[in-house]
Amino acid sequence: MTETPPLPTRAGFAAVLGAPNAGKSTLVNRLVGSKVSIVTQKVQTTRFPVRGVAMEGASQIVLVDTPGVFTPRRRLDRAMVKSAWTGAHDADAVVHLVDAEGELGSGDGKLTPAQHRSVEDTASIVAGLKKAERKVILALNKIDLVKRDTLLALSERMFSEGVYDEVFMISAHNGSGVDDLKRHLAERMPEGHWLYPADQTADLPVRLLAAEITREKVYLRLHEELPYAAAVETTSFEDRDDGGARIEQTIYVERENQRPIVLGKGGQTLKWIGQKSREDLMEILDRPIHLFLHVKVQSGWAEDRSFYRDNGLEYDA
Known part of the structure; x- marks a missing residue:
C-alpha cells in the first residue's frame, strides 16, 4: 500500500x-x-x-x-x-x-x-x-x-x-x-519551511512581553484615571536556581500627581497590578515568577529616543 x-x-x-x-x-x-x-x-x-x-x-x-x-x-x-x-x-x-x-x-x-x-x-x-x-x-x-x-x-x-x-x-x-x-x-501562506518551532506562540522578547503584561494591568485598573500616560520597562530579568525568575520593572508616569494614583491607598493598587501581572506571567512562562514593581516620574518618556528603539518604532516617523 x-x-x-x-x-x-x-x-x-x-x-x-x-x-x-x-x-x-x-x-x-x-x-x-x-x-x-x-x-x-x-x-x-x-x-x-x-x-x-x-x-x-x-x-x-x-x-x-x-x-x-x-x-x-x-x-x-x-x-x-x-x-x-x-x-x-x-x-x-x-x-x-x-x-x-x-x-x-x-x-x-x-x-x-x-x-x-x-x-x-x-x-x-x-x-x-x-x-x-x-x-x-x-x-x-x-x-x-x-x-x-x-x-x-x-x-x-x-x-x-x-x-x-x-x-x-x-x-x-x-x-x-x-x-x-x-x-x-x-x-x-506560501509553501516553505516553518519559521518557528511548532510549540512557539510568539517571537516577542521575554523582557518586552513581561513589560506588556504589566502595562495591560495598569490600564485595566486605571483606565479612567491614567489615560495613556504610563509606560513599563523590565529593568531586570534573572533566572533563579529553583527554576523561577526574578523580574524587576519600572512603571513610568508623566507627572508627580500620577504617582500616587498608581500606588493607591497603602500601596494597594500597585499590589493588585503586581499580583495580576505575576499570575499571567506564571501561566505564560510556566515557571515561578518573583515580580517587583517600582513607580517613577519621567515627564519626557514619550520623547525618549531609546524608548522607540527598544520597542521597534521609528523615532523620526
Missing part, C-alpha cells in the same frame, strides 16, 4: 490591520490560542507589532498585531501608525478587522463620538488600501452585538469599496467564525 505523502509545509506573515479598539489583539490571541498581545478596554494599547505564531495543519501563520491606524497627533502616534502600515505592506496576507458595532452605531443610526472616530479611522484605512492597490481580507468583528440584516448591509457596502477579495463575519470575543478565517489564512 502506497503511503500518502505529507502535505507541503507553509509559512508566512498575516497582518491584522484596523482602527483602535477594533479587537485586533483579541483576535490574535484567539487565533494563536494563548496570550501574546495585551487586551484592555482602552483604545490604542498596542504600541508595536506583536508576532503571534498560529498553527493550522501544515501551515504556520505568523500574525502581526499592528498598532491601530488613526489620525496621529504626537510623535508616538506617528511612529505607531507608520509601524502599522509597514507591517501590512510586508505581510503575505492582510486582514482588515472592522468593529461592526462601531460602524453601525445604535439602532436609531446615531453614532457616539467614539464611534464617529472609528468610522473616520476605517475610512482612512480603506483609502490607504486603495492607494496601495492591494486586495485584503475583510473581517467584520463583534457580530454577536449587531443584527444580521444590518450586518449584511454593512458587508455589502464595504465590499463595494473594491479593496477586498474575501469577507468573514466573526466574533473574536467568543470565537464565532474565527476557525474559518484561520483556515483561509493557512491556505494563503
Whole structure:
C-alpha cells in the first residue's frame, strides 16, 4: 500500500490591520490560542507589532498585531501608525478587522463620538488600501452585538469599496467564525519551511512581553484615571536556581500627581497590578515568577529616543 505523502509545509506573515479598539489583539490571541498581545478596554494599547505564531495543519501563520491606524497627533502616534502600515505592506496576507458595532452605531443610526472616530479611522484605512492597490481580507468583528440584516448591509457596502477579495463575519470575543478565517489564512501562506518551532506562540522578547503584561494591568485598573500616560520597562530579568525568575520593572508616569494614583491607598493598587501581572506571567512562562514593581516620574518618556528603539518604532516617523 502506497503511503500518502505529507502535505507541503507553509509559512508566512498575516497582518491584522484596523482602527483602535477594533479587537485586533483579541483576535490574535484567539487565533494563536494563548496570550501574546495585551487586551484592555482602552483604545490604542498596542504600541508595536506583536508576532503571534498560529498553527493550522501544515501551515504556520505568523500574525502581526499592528498598532491601530488613526489620525496621529504626537510623535508616538506617528511612529505607531507608520509601524502599522509597514507591517501590512510586508505581510503575505492582510486582514482588515472592522468593529461592526462601531460602524453601525445604535439602532436609531446615531453614532457616539467614539464611534464617529472609528468610522473616520476605517475610512482612512480603506483609502490607504486603495492607494496601495492591494486586495485584503475583510473581517467584520463583534457580530454577536449587531443584527444580521444590518450586518449584511454593512458587508455589502464595504465590499463595494473594491479593496477586498474575501469577507468573514466573526466574533473574536467568543470565537464565532474565527476557525474559518484561520483556515483561509493557512491556505494563503506560501509553501516553505516553518519559521518557528511548532510549540512557539510568539517571537516577542521575554523582557518586552513581561513589560506588556504589566502595562495591560495598569490600564485595566486605571483606565479612567491614567489615560495613556504610563509606560513599563523590565529593568531586570534573572533566572533563579529553583527554576523561577526574578523580574524587576519600572512603571513610568508623566507627572508627580500620577504617582500616587498608581500606588493607591497603602500601596494597594500597585499590589493588585503586581499580583495580576505575576499570575499571567506564571501561566505564560510556566515557571515561578518573583515580580517587583517600582513607580517613577519621567515627564519626557514619550520623547525618549531609546524608548522607540527598544520597542521597534521609528523615532523620526
